[in-house]
Amino acid sequence: MPVQKIRVRFRMNGQEHEQEIPSNITLLELIRDELGLTGTKEGCEIGECGACTVLLDGKPVYACLILAPKVDGREVITIEGIGEEGKLHPLQEAFLTHGAVQCGFCTPGMLLSAKALLDKNSHPSREEIEEAISGNLCRCTGYLQIVNAIEAIRSGEKE
Amino acid sequence: MRSEFSYICPKSLKEALEILTDYGKRARVIAGGTDLMTEIREGKLEAELLVDITRVPELRFIREEGNQTSLGPLTTHAELVSSMPIMRGAPVLGRAAHSVGSVQIRNIGTIGGNIVNASPAADTTPALVVLGAQVVLERRGGERTLPITDLYLAPYRTVIKPQELVTKITFDKVSNGWSSSFIKLARRKALAIARMNVAVLAKMEGKRAKEVRISVGSSTPTPCRMEKAEALLKGTVPSAAIIEEASQAVAQEMVERSGVRSSTGYKRPAVQGLVKRALQEVLAINQ
Structure with a gap:
């Protein structure tokens, strides 16, 4: 058929x-x-x-x-x-600043999971961040830098 | 080679049931598709027509009707987790739904799919079993209602006919005086298929356990209650010793129902430990 x-x-x-x-x-x-x-x-x-x-x-x-x-x-x-031409989304900036990107393969998915979390909850706890990205595997970073990057956005930290 | 099929997306229950009646075995139903997509990719889905029911409005609801809660089969796991009627009236189901897959899976996978796919590792099934859930199956011109435990013939096989659709899942609320626990044993927290899971409900009357219901997933050929252990606990003043005895009875009943298998060596102590933890939690016995 x-x-x-x-x-x-x-x-x-x-x-x-x-x-x-x-x-x-x-x-x-x-x-x-x-x-x-x-x-x-x-x-x-x-x-x-x-x-x-x-x-x-x-x-x-x-x-x-x-x-x-x-x-x-x-x-x-x-x-x-996400982001605009020539201008990164704040989450992308935070990932770069915090060393949350290594090989980069998980990064697009990780960023979208993080964006979905922040869109509905602008002040997530660390546990909520960890849960939000628990469906995204990263084999490089050990997750710490990724959670730190998302946490930095939450607390409004720019650098 | 990927499965090939035509695709149709009915907009009403009537239309969906008409299609299923006309096509019978030549049609397969897809809802979230989290299980079906791997079948399609591997070329294992053998159907001429894939009937996508996700746009059938009659199948998407969470309602409280008197002492009962009823769910449309299209309710996603994420919707269960964020539903007040569920977290209030059936927290055991909310916890089970929360243990499914990951955020991405819970956003798509439905309770109806979890039921009809009949995986022995389905997380919501032991919760629905202890809740005594009834499942309504509709076909063109008729319907029947079955207790969830009567739905299953064997792993991945149910009594649901190709012309039938699950249209409603109902259960009594268990808020007043009931406590519940759901514990899942898996390789990791997220994205893991249950090696085993346990749902327990208990109702206390004073210091005595008036009623205790236990169901263990991934351990029996079809979902069921662990009646021997339940009988041991009923009417007792819970103690560490009785919980120990009941946990052993569950492990024994599992072996009786499933036979001794290569996995029995580790499953027996695992089920015993999980049931013990769940009972300690609901009966508030610390050890």
């Missing part, structure tokens, strides 16, 4: 998209392969590593576990959608 093509309309990073896509691809493939936005990383492909984390209607989800046709009528934010 041939793969059915589905027409989906959705908003990504503030832009409207209308696209014909195969019924059986993932949101991750839609983002990376169909739209060419490769900031969202492909890691385990089974919803365990968090590298593909994006925001769907403001909530962090694993793009590798979302069937792409499900985005119809919804809003997606990827790492390309």
Whole structure:
């Protein structure tokens, strides 16, 4: 049986998209392969590593576990959608300042999990930060620098 | 080779049930998809049509009706965790939902999916078992209601027919005088599938345990209550010795139901320890 093509309309990073896509691809493939936005990383492909984390209607989800046709009528934010051209998002700045980026593979997902947390809770506790990023694996930093970076944003620290 | 299928997204319960009746075994239902997506990727999903029920408004609700709480199957684990009616009326379910996967999984995975996928390691199942949850299954022109324990035939197999959809999960509130515990044993805190999990509910009357309900996940072929241990505790004034005895009875019942397996050597002391901790918590016995 041939793969059915589905027409989906959705908003990504503030832009409207209308696209014909195969019924059986993932949101991750839609983002990376169909739209060419490769900031969202492909890691385990089974919803365990968090590298593909994006925001769907403001909530962090694993793009590798979302069937792409499900985005119809919804809003997606990827790492390309935070910050502005030539100006980093405060979280990105904090990650750099605190040495929270080493190999960088977990970073886009980690930033989006952190953004989702701060969007709904501007003063999270350290425990809340740890829980918010517990679905994102990092094999370099040991997490400490990442938690410190997010905590710095919380307390309004700039440097 | 990835599974290939057509995709449809019904906008009402009526439409969804029509489709399921027409297609029968040729259709599969998808909600959050956290389990199904790995099947699709591995080419194991054999269906002509994937029916996405996430836009069916009748399936998404949390309601309190008198002494009962009812849930739509599309309720996500995150919604359970942040729901006052759940945290107040069924905290054991809230804690179980909170132990599922990670933030990303809880935002997508649904309680209906957790039930119908019938994984023995499902975290919400032991909680629903001790709550005595009833599950409503609807098909075109009819419905039936089953206790959750009657839903399961074997790991990953249920009595749900291809034409049927879970449309509601109900249970009595357990707030007044009830206490509860949910403990999960896994390799790490987040993103871990339960090696074993325990849900316990207890109602005290004065110093006596009026009723105790225990269910252990990942340890029996199908979800059930541990009735022998429950009977041991019922009516007693809880003590460390009785809790010890009841924990041993649960381990014994697990072996009776599952048989001696290669994992029994470590599961027996593990289940005993988990049940003991859960009972100590709900019966407020410190050791």
